[in-house]
Amino acid sequence: MAPPDPLIVIPRDYFFGAENDGLALESGRELGPVTIRYETYGNLDQKRRNAVLLLHAFSGDAHAAGYHDPEETHPGWWDSMIGPGKAFDTDRYYVICSNVLGGCRGSTGPGSTDPHTGEPYGLTFPVVTMEDMVNAQHKLISHLGIDRLLAVAGGSMGGMQALQWSVSYPNDVAGVIVLASTARLSAQGIAFNAVGRNAIMSDPLWNGGDYYGSAPPDRGLSIARMIGHITYLSDGAMHERFGRRLQERADFGFDFHDQFEVESYLEHKGGTFVDRFDANTYIYLSKAIDYFDLCGKYGGLEAAFSNCSSKFLVVSFTSDWLYPSYQSKEIVVALMRRDRDVSYVEIDCPFGHDSFLLETERQGPMISSFLGTVYADVQTKR
Amino acid sequence: MFKRSAEHFSYEEIARLVEPGSSVLDLGCGNGELLQLLRDTRDAAVRGVEIEESMIRECLAKGISVFQGNLDEGLKEYGSGSYDYVILNETLQVVHEPVQIIREMVRVGRTAIVNFPNFGTLLNRLQLSIGGRMPVTKDLPLQWYNTPNIHFCTRRDFVQLCREMEIPIIAAVDIRHGRRISPGVANLLATECCFLLRGSSAEATRDAGGV
Incomplete structure (x- = not known):
């Protein structure tokens, strides 16, 4: 509120x-x-x-x-x-x-x-x-x-x-x-943008950018956002905020249900992003940033x-x-x-x-x- | 910010060396007080370089443009003769490479103004020679282990350095506890010394001396 x-x-x-x-x-x-x-x-x-x-x-x-x-x-x-x-x-x-x-x-x-x-x-x-x-x-x-x-x-x-x-x-x-x-934009910046675009374009639902009126490529877009989010933080900020803590258990389960807090955070950021952002806009704006020189x-x-x-x-x-x-x-x-x-x-x-x-x-x-x-x-x- | 010496050198004395309407770059400009004075009373176009964020905030609050940077990195980004005056106010004794800074100042400035505490002043000599201790005075209040001052010199040392560097001294102002004193007794009595130096590109431009 x-x-x-x-x-x-x-x-x-x-x-x-x-x-x-x-x-x-x-x-x-x-x-x-x-x-x-x-x-x-x-x-x-x-x-x-x-x-x-x-x-x-x-x-x-x-x-x-x-x-x-x-x-x-x-x-x-x-x-x-x-x-x-x-x-x-x-x-x-x-x-x-x-x-x-x-x-x-x-x-x-x-x-x-x-x-x-x-x-x-x-x-x-x-x-x-x-x-x-x-x-x-x-x-x-x-x-x-x-x-x-x-x-x-x-x-x-x-x-x-x-x-x-x-x-x-x-x-x-x-x-x-x-x-x-x-x-x-630096080569490093272009590289991260390229990976983000690739994540979106690799999602079958992206369908060459033609997905309006059907299910959008949410998985690809959320992965792109996760990558982007890593680049917006820092080693120190991540250590301070998440450390190596697990999300829902105290000890390793030695299986693939273990999730570190930082993973859960990125999933959450990616998941909420798709509700307010269009995958094609991600592609266009990241390209505009790449071109900027x-x-x-x-x-x-x-x-x-x-x-x-x-x-x-x-x-x-x-x-x-x-x-x-x-x-x-x-x-x-x-x-x-x-x-x-x-x-x-x-x-x-x-x-x-x-x-x-x-x-x-x-x-x-x-x-x-x-x-x-x-x-x-x-x-x-x- | 460390207090480098108890009384700061009279800013009016520096302002008197600056011709109205000049451009001024102050290295280690602190809170921008000197630049503000030069802007407001000498109509100078002023710019500062300072390392501490809190000082930069104060400069911006005064409307003074400032670059956050380390003086020891040098002034390589500034063009030769690009300022009428480059000032090093109470800062010479804290830089790692004084010779390099002075050389850069006379390159970038058509003139340079340097002031520093005179380590050769009488009380310092007495404390060292008779007391056998590093001087701690009203002007230099910190102990040897916590002072930011790493390159002390006397007035005579500085004049000698200028001679070796072939930098002409246009004018000197010697101060003892806030009052001007004669150059003849300055090395022994001055607590603060201020020199106006001719820049290395000065020949090609107008004579900015005028003091």
Whole structure:
């Protein structure tokens, strides 16, 4: 149950591209019509200078804070950071979060119906990239009457989008917050994504992506999620949380009914994930992450940032081995060499890649200070 | 954070060395107090490097951009002559490679400002020569085993090092318990010394001396 007097939010949909004015994708294909699911918290000020766009990570959605109804058991995915007096202070800022293009939580993705056929897209859905996602977000922001964002902020895949925003729309965003992310996915990252996709595609129920209307490939998707979840944790966090404890018995039974706590946890995570996530979206989004490479695309990271005018806050976490600190430092060094305004913090924290979602006490005040500084800059400059 | 010495060197004295509108990089900037002063009173574009997260949090709260990093790793990411001033404030004595840091400072900065406690000050000499013990004073309150200061030098030692490194000294400020004293007696009496050094790329750019 939600706490007494919960923040109740109503998801909204932005619809565009129905009349041959769809989204021109990086692949060369065009996509339309497009629906973007989004939520907002706080109020847009009269000068429209206090809007902050939050960019969710791989399995996130538009529901970043509050509750959809008082019966909901869990708040939005970043509720600890969003609200009155919190890091993203809704007394001060107008906070927006949308589900990415290609997603399965209200925005157009492979599970949506193709209006040309009346059937779900499945694998006929075009491959989308971070740039495509950001272009869709830019349309949403324009639709909301905002020509310049105070800030964009995101962790992991959300951090990639934040970086892409600063590159694609250098004049439209004053502050960029990048948490536990990278300017290009590593070979290790691609490898894990490939195993996840393989798990899904090996499930006979996946059926070449055509499973809507029949039983979905839950087993494949849950295994993919289990693999992903391992990469979001750390050796220390797993040891601390599960150790070598068995789930339901004290001693080994010397049979295959024994289950360690960590196994049971992963099973549970995989099992609940399939209820809210589409297997094809897993394939599309993981591919978009694989493709993300600002260095390769723009001929080096410094070149990528050549037009950036934003102020940056880059945060990494010591125990994050999926997006290790050196990858954040690459971003910071390129910005420094371009003489861009950047702060970098490496938070010593044991929770692995998931730290950016779990650790709010230390990153919260830093993000709050950074936003306050950017806000003050924006107020005085224009 | 360790308290490196009891009284910090007067930030106003450092601010006086900095021309208005300059760019400043402070190595080991702590809570950002000095940079805040330079930004607010000298209209400087400021940036800090600091290792401790709690200090970084305070810098960000002041609106100062800061990079979390270890000075001993060097300043290799910074371009030559990319700052008007590179400052090493009360930090020289705690770094592992002072020579390397100074060399990098005069490369990255068109000028460099270094201040440090003068180990050759009279009271220290008396404690060591007569007492036979490592000096523990109001300015250097910690014992030999728990001080973060690993590279003490006297004023004369520093001047000699600059000579060996062929780094021109543009100006020096010598302080005894908060008051400026004459350079002639500084090695014996100064508790704190501050030097303005010419950067190695300074010839190609404007003369940032002006003190």
